[in-house]
Amino acid sequence: MSLDLERPRSRAPRGAIAGALAVIASALLILPGLGNAPFDDPGEGMHAEIARELQRSGDPFALTLGGVRYVDKPPLLYALLAAAFTLAGPGEAAARAVPALAGLAAVAATAWFGARLLGPGGGALAGLALATSPGFFAFTRYVRPETLFVAALASGFALCLTGLAEGRRGRVAAGLAAFGVAALAKDPLGALAPPLALGAALALGGRARPLGRWLPWPGVAAGAVLGFGWWVLAERRTPGFLWYTLVDNHVLNVLGARWFPDEDVPLGAAAFLAVALLGAAPWVLAACATIVSLVRRRAWRDPAELPWVALAVWAVGVLVAALASRFRLPHYGLPAYFAIALLAARAWESGSRRSLLVAHAVLFVALGAALAAFWAGDGGRFLDDVLGATDVATRKSVASAGVAPVPPWTAFRPLVGTTALVFTLGALAAALCAAVRPLARHGGAIVVVATLGCVLPSVAAGLSLVSTHRAAIAVGGVIARAAAADDVVVHEGPLESSGALEWYTGRRAVIVDGRRSVLAFGALRPEGRQVFWDEPRLRQAWAAGRVWLVSVRPPERSVASRLPGARLVASAGGRTLWVNAGP
Numbered sequence: 001m002s003l004d005l006e007r008p009r010s011r012a013p014r015g016a017i018a019g020a021l022a023v024i025a026s027a028l029l030i031l032p033g034l035g036n037a038p039f040d041d042p043g044e045g046m047h048a049e050i051a052r053e054l055q056r057s058g059d060p061f062a063l064t065l066g067g068v069r070y071v072d073k074p075p076l077l078y079a080l081l082a083a084a085f086t087l088a089g090p091g092e093a094a095a096r097a098v099p100a101l102a103g104l105a106a107v108a109a110t111a112w113f114g115a116r117l118l119g120p121g122g123g124a125l126a127g128l129a130l131a132t133s134p135g136f137f138a139f140t141r142y143v144r145p146e147t148l149f150v151a152a153l154a155s156g157f158a159l160c161l162t163g164l165a166e167g168r169r170g171r172v173a174a175g176l177a178a179f180g181v182a183a184l185a186k187d188p189l190g191a192l193a194p195p196l197a198l199g200a201a202l203a204l205g206g207r208a209r210p211l212g213r214w215l216p217w218p219g220v221a222a223g224a225v226l227g228f229g230w231w232v233l234a235e236r237r238t239p240g241f242l243w244y245t246l247v248d249n250h251v252l253n254v255l256g257a258r259w260f261p262d263e264d265v266p267l268g269a270a271a272f273l274a275v276a277l278l279g280a281a282p283w284v285l286a287a288c289a290t291i292v293s294l295v296r297r298r299a300w301r302d303p304a305e306l307p308w309v310a311l312a313v314w315a316v317g318v319l320v321a322a323l324a325s326r327f328r329l330p331h332y333g334l335p336a337y338f339a340i341a342l343l344a345a346r347a348w349e350s351g352s353r354r355s356l357l358v359a360h361a362v363l364f365v366a367l368g369a370a371l372a373a374f375w376a377g378d379g380g381r382f383l384d385d386v387l388g389a390t391d392v393a394t395r396k397s398v399a400s401a402g403v404a405p406v407p408p409w410t411a412f413r414p415l416v417g418t419t420a421l422v423f424t425l426g427a428l429a430a431a432l433c434a435a436v437r438p439l440a441r442h443g444g445a446i447v448v449v450a451t452l453g454c455v456l457p458s459v460a461a462g463l464s465l466v467s468t469h470r471a472a473i474a475v476g477g478v479i480a481r482a483a484a485a486d487d488v489v490v491h492e493g494p495l496e497s498s499g500a501l502e503w504y505t506g507r508r509a510v511i512v513d514g515r516r517s518v519l520a521f522g523a524l525r526p527e528g529r530q531v532f533w534d535e536p537r538l539r540q541a542w543a544a545g546r547v548w549l550v551s552v553r554p555p556e557r558s559v560a561s562r563l564p565g566a567r568l569v570a571s572a573g574g575r576t577l578w579v580n581a582g583p
Contacts, residue, residue: 018120022111022127035093040467042393044143045500048095051081061233069522076184077145099147103140106151110338113158126345132452135279145186152182154338161307173219180226191227201310204300256326260520276333286347287340315339353444357434361427368423375417379409405470405574415458426451474572476504492551549578
């Protein structure tokens with residue numbers, strides 16, 4: 001038995017047009033200036049350097065950072081980055097083009113699916129809602145696997161749910177394969193959790209059987225091979241990988257009892273929920289309206305509502321699962337954003353637009369007032385409350401060193417003031433549209449998209465400020481210019497805190513006091529033992545020749561304070577650079 005979508009199959013070409021329009025508009029926001037700032041360290045630099053080492057080795061199943069085996073993430077992101085470097089040359093723009101294009105793919109999948117459900121206008125709105133969600137937009141310009149993950153998830157849901165609606169098992173199978181790609185991009189849960197959400201939505205309406213209708217064996221096999229087949233090769237290349245990935249990085253991580261803990265600092269439940277919802281603001285308001293409507297009408301009883309019930313189950317399930325875990329990072333809410341965008345588009349297409357405009361006007365006023373209060377203050381609360389909650393590296397630096405290398409408040413203040421003004425004007429425009437019925441009918445969603453479109457340049461500028469301020473490029477440039485061929489470069493602390501150090505110096509560093517790291521597993525391997533030094537070995541090298549020491553520790557807590565004749569050469573990006581007298 002097939003389920004009828006709200007729009008017939010003949011609307012498919014118009015869905016493609018809606019997707020194309022949403023992608024073109026989103027590209028104008030996402031693509032400009034990708035290479036304007038150096039790599040953010042910690043953060044982007046690590047992923048870029050892993051990809052460059054992969055480009056040299058050609059082995060995606062034995063990833064390394066600084067020559068140390070890295071097993072924390074699947075290989076898809078690094079393979080795509082390496083391909084980008086081969087095509088365009090290594091650089092910041094080439095690296096950031098990968099998450100940017102993945103973000104546009106997620107927008108396209110969301111818009112296409114929305115057009116099948118709501119028509120071309122609703123599809124375009126869904127795609128733009130995803131693109132203008134501030135949290136999603138930030139990751140389209142940041143070298144991490146998040147947008148690849150979201151693109152695969154959005155494509156999988158679109159294919160599975162339209163395939164179920166039209167009785168097309170091949171499309172359902174393709175959707176399950178897309179979930180396998182999600183696992184290859186970031187996490188095995190990408191292949192496992194979406195089918196659970198689909199099954200839950202079907203079970204709510206008593207339509208979970210036969211299983212083969214929504215779990216066709218070719219799709220299950222393809223998803224398993226894509227999502228988990230690489231594990232076999234990775235285990236052969238790096239024995240112990242499976243234990244690390246399955247047990248330590250998932251089971252023990254959720255329980256807060258990892259054997260190889262890294263320096264990430266999880267958010268509290270309330271802080272995580274605030275970050276996740278604000279990252280999808282203001283679209284989460286309309287999405288909540290749709291979910292409430294589905295629950296009130298018990299929509300799961302209607303076969304035609306299956307796509308919406310599944311999207312609601314997924315969006316709520318992602319947030320609830322993160323809240324239930326003991327380990328939460330700010331980006332853990334991102335997989336829900338495409339579903340939130342689609343649910344929001346439905347509210348705008350079928351709900352009370354005047355009520356939505358009033359709600360958005362109130363939210364814009366609140367956001368504008370909060371930002372105006374930050375702008376009028378000394379910046380301390382903004383740096384603590386905003387960066388402290390949204391940025392993993394800031395939280396990590398505060399926990400390990402007591403301070404965070406962030407730009408001064410004077411650099412952020414103009415952006416905060418501009419954003420406060422934009423939200424205030426957006427609130428006035430939304431209120432005007434709500435008061436004039438024809439405007440509410442035709443211009444309400446446009447006002448929201450335009451307001452967010454004017455906010456996002458400030459988000460991009462803020463990302464560039466942070467990246468430039470804490471990049472390893474400054475100390476790396478000193479080493480690249482001044483170090484002799486036989487000098488030794490040492491990094492104190494986790495190497496991922498200065499992931500692009502080798503990128504910007506052209507020199508491979510040895511590591512001191514850096515085993516509490518995503519490289520902790522690799523440190524136990526034979527090649528890792530040669531890279532990780534203890535203090536006595538550093539002292540021997542310090543006495544024997546010239547040594548350049550890069551530290552992410554405060555000077556009083558650095559090993560440099562205990563080394564004879566250590567001379568401070570540079571201090572930038574939250575790092576200090578020390579050198580000895582040499583022979």
